[in-house]
Every structure is written in C-alpha cells, then in structure tokens.
Amino acid sequence: MRPSLDKTVLFIAASLPALALLWLVPTDGLGVNPIREGMHYTGDWAIRLLILALAITPAAKVSGAKKLFRYRRMIGLFAFFYGLLHVFTYVVLDHFFDVETIIKDIAKRPFITIGMGVFLILLALAVTSTHQMVRRLGARRWQALHRLVYLAGVGAAVHFTLSVKKDITEPLIYGAIIAALLLARLLLRYELLPRLKIPAVRGEPVEP
C-alpha cells in the first residue's frame, strides 16, 4: 500500500525536530553543554507531540472532521519516539548506563519517577498500536489501555513542572492545555460541548 500524501507530509513534518538534531549536534547548535540542552529539546518535543495526539479526538469530535483520526496513531508514535530520545539522552548520554545512579534517581526524585512512568505508558501504547494488537486485545480492552494516554499527558506536565528550577510558566502552559483537553473530553462524553454539524460526505451519518 502506498502511503498517502497527507500522511507522508505529516511524517516528514514530525521528523523535522529530530532531523534538526543531525545538524545541531555537529555544529555546536546545542551550545557548550549539549547533553543538558538535548535533554530539554527532546523532552519539549515529546510533550508537544503528546499534546497534539491528545487533541485529535476532541478536535475531530467537535469539528466533525473524522479524517483527523487517521493521524492519531502516527502522532502518538512520534510522541513516543521523542520520549525515547529523551530517555536515551538521560540513560546513555547523561549517565552512561550508571544504573545505580539511575535507579536511585527514579526511587528518590518524584519528577524522575513520574517521567519514567509516563515513558512506560507510552511504550505500552506504542507496542499495542498496530491493528493486529487491537484484534488480539479486543477493542474494549485495547481502548481501556489506550485511555492511559491521558494519564501520560498529566504525568508529563507534572514531570516538566517539577523539573524546572525557576519560572514554571512554560510547563504550566503545557499543563493548562492538557487540562483543557481532558475537560473537553469529559464535556463531550456528557454531551455538554456543542458539535459543529458538518455535512457528512457521501451521505455518511455524522457521529453523534
């Protein structure tokens, strides 16, 4: 099956921050402490893509643009990918497999405990993201598992907020967006949010 144009464009767009690293690293674009900077860079992109993935469902339901669902898995996988780069930076580049220090960090420091929890959720969702896994788990169980993405979103915002030394404006903005998306989800569930009635294509009924 040939990938469609829109998905190809999305794939390239979501890859750009990672591709930029191939330029930034050798040209000292990350400054004189590149590991620390790279940690922030990959973490920033992980949370941004996670937010984008979380926004798909409410956006599609409110607008009626069901087409958006087509992009949800890819964006979610990119969020995992940047999370993986973030954890790689921490485990390999920052601590170079210093397992003792890493385990102590995870046990002692809430922001790292939470961060690792978020990563494990994203890992589980990435592993079960295929059609085959949906079939194997059954739609209901699969959906229950994938609702954990909201927990991951909240966890990511808390992780970011707790990690900041001073001025938590930026993590609070991300946290507010995630909270708003959660709220939108709840309102949609209880039919409290208006949905734009966009005429369905080819006579398909619009999802209620």
Place this chain on the structure above:
Amino acid sequence: MLIRIRRAGDVRESEITPESLYLSRRLFLAGGAAAALGLSVNPARAEAALRALGPMRKSAFSTAEERTPYEAVTNYNNFYEFGLDKEDPAAKAHSLQPRPWSLRIDGEVARPQTFDVDDLIAKTPLEERIYRLRCVEAWSMVVPWVGFPLSSLLSRVEPTGKAKYVAFETLHDPMQMPGQNKEVLEWPYREGLRLDEAMHPLAILAVGLYGRVLPNQNGAPIRLVVPWKYGFKSIKSIVRIRLTERQPRTAWNVAAPDEYGFYANVNPDVDHPRWSQAKERRIGDFFRRDTLMFNGYGDEVAQLYSGMNLRRYF
C-alpha cells in the same frame, strides 16, 4: 623575599598558549565556521574589545587542569538579571554599563568607604587564580580569573568586633538588567558569607578572566569568586558589601530554602532534592566525573567547618 614553591599542579609559563595566539585561533575557527554558514564575521569580537589587565602574579592556589575555553566561559552563564537561559546573558548583557562603577562597603566597619572600581583595579596588585567552578546544577568549568583576595579589601574598611557576616548585593536597575522586571528572584540578588569564610585567602573579588576585564555576562566589573561553594554564591556585578552581625538573606535561599542553603559548600554527599551532587559534567567532557568535597579545596577550607553538621548546614 618571595620564595616560589612549585606545586605539582603548577603550569609552566611555557605551557600556556600566548593569549594573542589563542585569540587568533579562536577568531580563525569562528571565521571558518561563519564562512561555512555564509555569515559575515564581526571582527570586533567582544573578547578582543575588552581591555587587557596589567601585570598579574600567578598564584599557588591555581589548578593545572585544562581551562574551559573562553567561548564556553562567556557563553554559558547563569545570570538571571539577563534571562533564565544559559545563552541569555551573553546575548543580552550589553545593556549593563560596568564603567564607571562604585562599590560601597559599610555596615559594621570602622571606615566605611566607596570605591571606584577602575581606581581599585589600578591600585590593587592583581593575581591570576585558575579555579574550578562547580555549578549547583552539576556542571563545572575551569576559569582563569583575575582578581585579588576579598580579605585585602575588607581589611581596609576595618571590620568592628560586631561583624560576623559579609552581605553582598548586585546592582538593582531593571533598565540595565531587564531580567529584573520578572519576579523570578527577590531583587537585587543577594549573597553572603561568614566573616571567616570571606577572609579566607581562596575567596577573591574577580575583575577579569583570561587576562582581560570581565565580560558583562560574567559579572562585570567586579564579582565574588568562592571556589569551594556552588557557583550561585559567587555573586556578580556587586555594588554593595555590608558587614553584619546577623546572617544575611541570600537570594536562592529565600527563593527555595530546601534546595539552596546559606553555606552551599560543594558536597558530593548531600544531594539537591532533584538531582545527585555526587558527579558533575565538566563542560566539554562526555563522561561525568566525581565531584570532590569542597570542590577539591578541602585541604584549604575544611577547618572552617570542623564540628559542623554539613547535612544540616548545607
């Protein structure tokens, strides 16, 4: 008679790259990189524009470790008066006017005085002190400071018997320091030392680095350097020093008392709540190295804290 004792750590004069060669090499590299990017190079590089300081003595306190390149020392700074990112001070500190500059010393002293910093620099014998700098964020550098012992200045104002602490204040002027428009810390930035710490020969007031006057982003025109403490103790762009009877308020301690103590001695055994202090990354290195007690200055300063619980007084 001055007897120079060579320490194992001393660097021979011949081993140090002449500054002119060092700078031209830097310019060459910068020029090459910029040319590759199709950018034009500003020939009046900040470092070349800064005034070279006069003769300076070498110091037995200097380390022989490889110095962190000038580019890194002057482009990776925590100086929240110019923004929270490490690159902000280098980009934004041009609004600071470090000359002329007055430094007021008063409080519990017999002879309160106001010094003109350039006058002070002209009349004070300068020393080069190559010190390790350990940031509380677990990175470190080696910086060739130029300055003089803080004790020499404090002696001139004659502390009274009541003086137990020394309080320092940075300039408070949001026009020159736009970061002060944001309430991230209580401005002006304040720091403090116990009087015996301040009188220790390792504690210096730095007025330059790499042989030239301090760049603005490194705390021009005069800053504290206390190499056995975390970097945030080494307050920049000082306008006032006050000797006090009571322990003074200090900016980071006020902002987060559970994270930043008054003493802030480098200590690998006492973690910051959010990270371990056991290791550090020297700027330019890939692997972390072990952090040393008192940043490796224990032989000189440990006796200042004998009998103290350094976990409690972190």
